[in-house]
Amino acid sequence: MTLQIETIPCLSDNYAYLVHDPVSGETVVVDVPEAAPILDALDSKGWTANQVLLTHHHFDHVEGLPELLKHHAAKVVGATADAHRLPPLDIAVAEGDTVSIGIETGHVIDVSGHTVGHIAFHFPESSVAFTADSLMALGCGRVFEGTMPQMWESLSKLASLPPQTTICSGHEYTQTNARFALTIDPDNPALISRVGAIETARSKGQPTVPSVLSDELATNPFLRAADPAIQAHLNMTGADPADVFAEIRLRKDRF
Ligand code: ZN
Ligand code: FE
Secondary structure, three states, X not given: XXXXXXXXXXXXXXXXXXXXXOOXXXXXXXXXXXHHHHHHHHHHHOOOEEEEEOOOOOHHHHOOHHHHHHHOOOEEEEEHHHOOOOOOOOEEEOOOOEEEEOOEEEEEEEOOOOOOOOEEEEEXXXXXXXXXXXXXXXXXXXXXXXXXXXXXXXXXXXXXXXXOOEEEEOEOOHHHHHHHHHHHOOOOHHHHHHHHHHHHHHHXXXXXXXEEHHHHHHHOHHHOOOOHHHHHHOOOOOOOHHHHHHHHHHHHHHO
């Protein structure tokens, strides 16, 4: 890990991230829910943002961009597929394209489902991925625009990253996600102990993100649709994991 990551709480429950390369001095902002906390964090670090990576078009991920750009002459990177509804982009990217911070390369992954055109950024050298509203701590984004099979495919791509990958997601929804996860996977000891740690962190006002992919693989019900205990609990033993995922996502929508 050479990149430094700062987690910035924004609005009521959003997160933006600062990614700083101490070698080149470059700083990247991932998503801009609102400008003030990001500007404050940049100021207190003495960093200048030279790039903004946008994950998707929802207002709670882009609203602060114009104000941020008044103070930092950053290049804006976002999905080609969403160029018509994102703020003006300097660089449009799609899956297979790369971005760079100093000498580190980030890979663009299409994680459509929550929106069509949602992208994630994976930096293998520093072992970190910015997933916003696709894979979240103990959860995943609601499927607003894409299809359930598409969201399952997107989550499966993220699940196949190296397990030590740090997952930087877009919201503090973890406590609700934890209560829901226990209804799907009640006997999972790793989940039970993680829920305890989440309750403790939140009672102290601490963020529950970033998380680590290995913990998500062990406890996040949306990644565990192939797990025999979960399938049995849902009366779906032997079902296609994509269908089990869809059932879990529908139950979360009603939770
Ligand atoms: Zn969103
Ligand atoms: Fe969001």
